[in-house]
Amino acid sequence: MKEVDLVVIGGGPAGMAAAVKAKEKGVQDVLILERENSLGGILNQCIHNGFGLHYFGEELTGLEYAARFIDKVHRMNIPYCLETMVLNIGSDKTVTAVNSTEGVFTIKAKSIILAMGCRERTRGALNIPGTRPSGIYTAGTAQKYVNIYGYMPGKSVVILGSGDIGLIMARRLTLEGAEVKMVCELLPYSSGLTRNIVQCLDDYNIPLKLNHTVVAVHGKERLEGVTVAEVDQNRKPIPETAEFVPCDTLLLSVGLIPENELSRDAGIELDPVTSGPVVDARMETSVEGIFACGNVAHVHDLVDNVSNESELAGESAAEYILGINVPDRSETIVVKAGNGIRYTVPQLIRKQSLSRDTVKIFFRVADVYRNVRLAARCGNNILVERKRIKVTPGEMETLELKSQDLREINAGEELVIELRTDGEGH
Amino acid sequence: MYDVVVVGAGVTGAFIARELSKYRLSILVIDKESDVAMGTSKANSAIVHAGYDAVPGTLKALLNIRGNKMMKRISEELDVSFKMTGSLVVCFSKDGIFELEELKIRGFKNGVEDLEIIGADRLREMEPNISPNAVVALYAPSAGIICPYELTLHAMENAVENGAELKLECELSGISYDREVFRLETTKGVIECRYLVNAAGLYSDTVAEMAGDHSFRINPRKGEYVLLDKIYGSFVNRVIFQLPTDKGKGVLVTPTVDGNLLVGPNAEDIDDKTDTSTTSRGLSEVINVARLSVPSLDTRGIITSFAGLRATGSTGDFIIGPSPVNNKLxxxxxxxxxxxxxxxxxxxxVADVLKKNGLKLEDKPDYCPYIEKYTPSRKMSESQWNEAVKKDPAHGRIVCRCEKITEADIVASIRRTIGARNVDAVKRRTRAGMGRCQGGFCSPRVVEILSKELGIPFEEVTKSGGKSVFLLKKTK
Structure with missing residues (x-):
């Protein structure tokens, strides 16, 4: 069996950043396994710009952003296998994969970084009733048809869900000559970035219908239309508001799900809210030596954050392999999503891993709130607090905590991330 | 001129064709759809029933028992996934035991001899996720699960390999009969035959009427289903029924042969024989009723939903035999x-009925009951898979990541005896697109492979025939 120090599963932005960082930190033997025919992951179909403002300090297209990391991988001579599908990860850190040159092969790794990304939620997961014609695509699949294959999936389009990919596709399809009739969003707010709503919908006069959903799909062979209805406060469609909208295409941009089937088989503990592995502040999963980063850990809205998080995972894997700063796993602080918070990453902090000056907690709020404070609290002691005029679930939040403060928390105690209001909320 | 034309390439037509292909006959199967198994055969509960429900003495009872006993051999001959999991009819009150006793007696009369009534403890041991309210159950060890479209496809392929012909997208529009010859008007021209078998499923009354036979009607009865992710595949170990009602066997919860969990169907009499749309009411009914059996059913695991139409006949029983107006139909x-x-x-x-009505059945010595077996890459042992990759690298290229379907599997599904001609046909043959992402990642690749294999442009590749194209034109 082939032995490798570090196997990185996935050659998208997360996998590349993690591999590069691990090699920089002294791991000689790194291997990236990528299922597609090139490195870059989903960035390869992102021909629009808006990437890199935070990480590179300049605005790049997805392809350009990916190219910078692909260059780093090449410059650092990090080997990678393309069109290679990982079939199984063992909790003993064996990785079994298949490709067309080597067939099925198993690698024994000292450490593994999970960077498999996510997939899109489908019509089936939403249980949208109606017929089953062609013309219904997830936004990312439509993006692939348009940007990679160069084909138009349709000419009159309704988009369900105001996730970023749906917003981007509303603009892309409009520029290609399609009529985008509306974007329906079940919630009273969009889950996409504000800049995308402005640049992709407002600039093209595409209506964003908040509190609206698709309640039925029509058409026997190709899609002929959808029924759209307003929803009440409980998100139940109001029958009187139902309206037939003729269209030949329905795009779904209704959420992303981390792809953790391999993690589950490896016995890695998953967080039911993020659908990603439970990780500590070093991005280590419940299985020692297996790390996770990027959209497999939790869905990000900016690739810049993915790169940063993945570098942390890469560095942590390097330390693990080289035997530096490896914490005793028994002493942990639980990070809890408190009032108004949907989830946090990390979900726990290992007390003995506080070798860096600060620890960043990423989290999402559960609803749109105005004039609130985001706080990290242990018991009655508030460690950090930040005022915010507006927070929305679509934009990931962070709080940076000082390690010296965290060291004072006893193992087993909870660090609560919460939203505090001055009485006016919402 | 054919000896026999079979109208309908569903599971019934497929097994009639296969049976007839044992004999020296010229056989043609026609179907209006773009693939076999496009009606009731592709959207049903996928259950091999033990045979205790049907009223003793009916064809339903007789043929259920016989079919159940044949299924193991058939599944081996036709290389079809089949598991004899057993089934349970669960009751939520102690009084239910009387109804279970009745079912047991009925089963005994039908010839199902291994039925057993079991108590709460044994039930929970067998099915840990069963409702705490379930107190007693009827256990039928001989029930099982099967893949219904695989069964249909392989039976039809076996018939074709033994000489039967199949014409798809061939819709029947008229029947005339003159001098012992049927003249069938179809969208593919006039077809003549001496015997006509009506296995047209939901449309078998329409076919009968074309021949002047108004003796029965078929009423579509819709059933809706939800399918759950494979991580829920062992949520139950057997087919879990509740007590049957007059509209059917009720909502069941069952593992599928491919490892998913299937929940459904409800039963709704409708008018439109093409209405396979799902409804929010139907889907919630299915989930709510199923939760009586398994309260912890997790709807977050749903990956798709679908509806099928039962071809419910006006006589209450299967209608098998010569038409009252023409004994060659x-x-x-x-x-x-x-x-x-x-x-x-x-x-x-049906072969026997044809014989009794004058068709000569002469054995064909070269008849082969076995289908040529295709092992998908994922089901190979590691050494087999490696050998396969060496011979054809396409075995090493996974196209459908959820179900681990390779490019070689997809190409094979297009090249097989009854080859896939569209994306859904590939899906039924290979499972590409059946998984949790529902084709999100693989359908562009499948479109690409179909385009290449069939020599058609991307814009002509369809989801399921007709106008169901994926792509309209090239971008600017």
Missing amino acids: IHAAGIESPGLTAAPAIGEM
């Missing part, structure tokens, strides 16, 4: 549940 109609189980037995019975 043989009906195999009203084939609702347990039609899937009974299909092989219906095939035998």
Whole structure:
């Protein structure tokens, strides 16, 4: 069996950043396994710009952003296998994969970084009733048809869900000559970035219908239309508001799900809210030596954050392999999503891993709130607090905590991330 | 001129064709759809019933039992996934035991001899996720699960490999009969035959009427289903029924042969034979009723939903036999549940009816009951898989990541005896697109492979025939 120090599963932005960082930190033997025919992951179909403002300090297209990391991988001579599908990860850190040159092969790794990304939620997961014609695509699949294959999936389009990919596709399809009739969003707010709503919908006069959903799909062979209805406060469609909208295409941009089937088989503990592995502040999963980063850990809205998080995972894997700063796993602080918070990453902090000056907690709020404070609290002691005029679930939040403060928390105690209001909320 | 034309390439038509292909006959199967198994055969509960529900003495009872006994051999001959999991009818009150006793007696009369009534403890041991309210159950060890479209496809392929012909997208519009010859008007021209078998499923009354036979009607009865992710595949170990009602066997919860969890169906009489749309009411009904059996059913695991139409006949039983207006027209109609189980037995019975009405059945010595077996890459041992990759690198290229379907599997599904011609046909043959991402990642690749294999542009590749194209034109 082939032995490798570090196997990185996935050659998208997360996998590349993690591999590069691990090699920089002294791991000689790194291997990236990528299922597609090139490195870059989903960035390869992102021909629009808006990437890199935070990480590179300049605005790049997805392809350009990916190219910078692909260059780093090449410059650092990090080997990678393309069109290679990982079939199984063992909790003993064996990785079994298949490709067309080597067939099925198993690698024994000292450490593994999970960077498999996510997939899109489908019509089936939403249980949208109606017929089953062609013309219904997830936004990312439509993006692939348009940007990679160069084909138009349709000419009159309704988009369900105001996730970023749906917003981007509303603009892309409009520029290609399609009529985008509306974007329906079940919630009273969009889950996409504000800049995308402005640049992709407002600039093209595409209506964003908040509190609206698709309640039925029509058409026997190709899609002929959808029924759209307003929803009440409980998100139940109001029958009187139902309206037939003729269209030949329905795009779904209704959420992303981390792809953790391999993690589950490896016995890695998953967080039911993020659908990603439970990780500590070093991005280590419940299985020692297996790390996770990027959209497999939790869905990000900016690739810049993915790169940063993945570098942390890469560095942590390097330390693990080289035997530096490896914490005793028994002493942990639980990070809890408190009032108004949907989830946090990390979900726990290992007390003995506080070798860096600060620890960043990423989290999402559960609803749109105005004039609130985001706080990290242990018991009655508030460690950090930040005022915010507006927070929305679509934009990931962070709080940076000082390690010296965290060291004072006893193992087993909870660090609560919460939203505090001055009485006016919402 | 054909000896026999079979109208309908569902599971019934497929097994009739297969049975007839044992003999020196010229056989043609026609179907209006773009693939076999496009009606009731592709959207049903996928159950091989033990045979205790049907009223003793009916064809349903007789052919269910016979079909159940044949299924193991058939599944081996036709290389079809089949698991004899057993089934349970669960009751939520102690009084239910009387109804279970009745079912047991009925089963005994039908010839199902291994039925057993079990108590709460044994039930929970067998099915840990069963409702705490379930107190008693009827256990039928001989029930099982099967893949219904694989069964149909492989039976039809076996018939074709033994000389039968199949014409798809061939819709029947008129029947005339003159000098012992049927003239069939179809969208593919006039077809002549000496015997006509009506296995047209939901449309078998329409076919009968074309021949002047108004003796029965078929009423579509819709059933909606939800399918759950494979991580829920062992949520139950057997087919879990509740007590049957007059509209059917009720909502069941079952593992599928491919490792998913299937929940459904409800039962709703409708008018439109093409209405396979799902409804929010139907889907919630299915989930709510299923939760009586398994309260912890997790709807977050749903990956798709679908509806099928039962071809419910006006007589209450299967309608198998010569038409009252013409004994060369043989009906195999009203084939609702347990039609899937009974299909092989219906095939035998129809051959027998044809014989009794003058068709000469002369054995064909080169008849082969076995289908050429195709092992998908993922089911190979590691060494087999490596060998396969060496011979054809396409075995090493995974196209459908959820179900681990390779490019070689997809190409093979297009090149097989009854090759896939569209994306859904590939999906039924290979499972590409059946998984949790529902084709999100693989459908562009499948479109690409179909385009290449069939020599058609991307814009002509369809989801399921007709106008169901994926792509309209090239971008600017």
